[in-house]
Amino acid sequence: MKINVVVLDHVSKVYRVGVEDFTALHEVTLEVGEGAFMSIVGPSGSGKTTLLNLIGGLDRPTAGNISFRGRKLSEMSRDRLASYRRENIGFIFQTYNLLPVYSVYENVLFPLLLLGHRESEVRGKVMSLVQKVGLEPQVRKKPSELSGGQCQRVAIARALVKDPSLILADEPTANLDAENSFQILELMRDLNKQFQAAFLFSTHDEKVTRYISREVRLEDGRIMWDKRRNGHGELE
Numbered sequence: 152m153k154i155n156v157v158v159l160d161h162v163s164k165v166y167r168v169g170v171e172d173f174t175a176l177h178e179v180t181l182e183v184g185e186g187a188f189m190s191i192v193g194p195s196g197s198g199k200t201t202l203l204n205l206i207g208g209l210d211r212p213t214a215g216n217i218s219f220r221g222r223k224l225s226e227m228s229r230d231r232l233a234s235y236r237r238e239n240i241g242f243i244f245q246t247y248n249l250l251p252v253y254s255v256y257e258n259v260l261f262p263l264l265l266l267g268h269r270e271s272e273v274r275g276k277v278m279s280l281v282q283k284v285g286l287e288p289q290v291r292k293k294p295s296e297l298s299g300g301q302c303q304r305v306a307i308a309r310a311l312v313k314d315p316s317l318i319l320a321d322e323p324t325a326n327l328d329a330e331n332s333f334q335i336l337e338l339m340r341d342l343n344k345q346f347q348a349a350f351l352f353s354t355h356d357e358k359v360t361r362y363i364s365r366e367v368r369l370e371d372g373r374i375m376w377d378k379r380r381n382g383h384g385e386l387e
């Protein structure tokens with residue numbers, strides 16, 4: 152039986168802009184399977200970030216339902232939704248969002264401290280993630296001493312360290328050159344196989360989409376198509 156991590160059922164999001172309503176998502180129905188590696192593609196303003204934010208519990212839909220492993224986000228209190236995020240979701244952002252005064256090691260450690268772990272218990276785990284993303288030589292450096300690609304590697308390690316079920320990555324390669332974008336996507340694809348986490352990206356970066364096994368196309372807040380990539384890298 153196919154298991155879904157997240158199910159969206161006719162999800163709409165309406166923003167109030169002044170006195171007018173603007174519908175950013177129209178009745179979006181979508182399933183994200185366990186261990187998926189998929190992307191939301193679409194032009195600027197099509198609703199990609201809105202969709203990821205709703206799935207990540209950073210915002211709530213105006214209508215429709217989002218369930219995470221069968222539990223409805225709409226039935227969670229604000230506090231419960233915050234723990235849902237902390238425990239189950241890893242976020243990767245276009246601009247990395249690292250803590251500037253902390254080292255690579257401390258940035259990756261941070262989510263575990265928030266979950267109540269002691270540093271001495273998780274040191275090995277943090278170091279193994281740092282190693283997996285290839286940053287052992289940089290472990291004591293601060294974000295300002297790293298390249299963009301290296302910063303994104305820290306963000307990936309930080310997202311994975313708490314063993315989340317789902318990684319949400321909003322345009323993770325938008326600030327990287329082609330070479331770094333490929334490397335980051337390859338790294339995420341490897342980690343997707345090694346860890347039990349589904350990866351959901353948003354991107355309009357054509358050059359990285361060939362790495363991604365499923366593409367969902369959004370336009371004006373509506374799903375236009377949902378395609379899977381075959382063994383030859385073609386969508387069908």
Ligand SMILES: Nc1ncnc2c1ncn2[C@@H]1O[C@H](COP(=O)(O)OP(=O)(O)OP(=O)(O)O)[C@@H](O)[C@H]1O
Pocket residue numbers: 166167168173175193194195196197198199200201202355
């Ligand atoms: N807080 C908000 N209030 C009002 N309108 C918003 C808000 N956030 C987003 N929107 C509108 O909703 C639409 C979808 O925005 P969203 O950020 O989800 O698009 P996107 O696909 O991520 O675009 P981009 O590729 O540029 O990041 C846009 O038209 C945007 O102007």
Ligand SMILES: [Mg+2]
Pocket residue numbers: 199200201321353
């Ligand atoms: Mg966006």
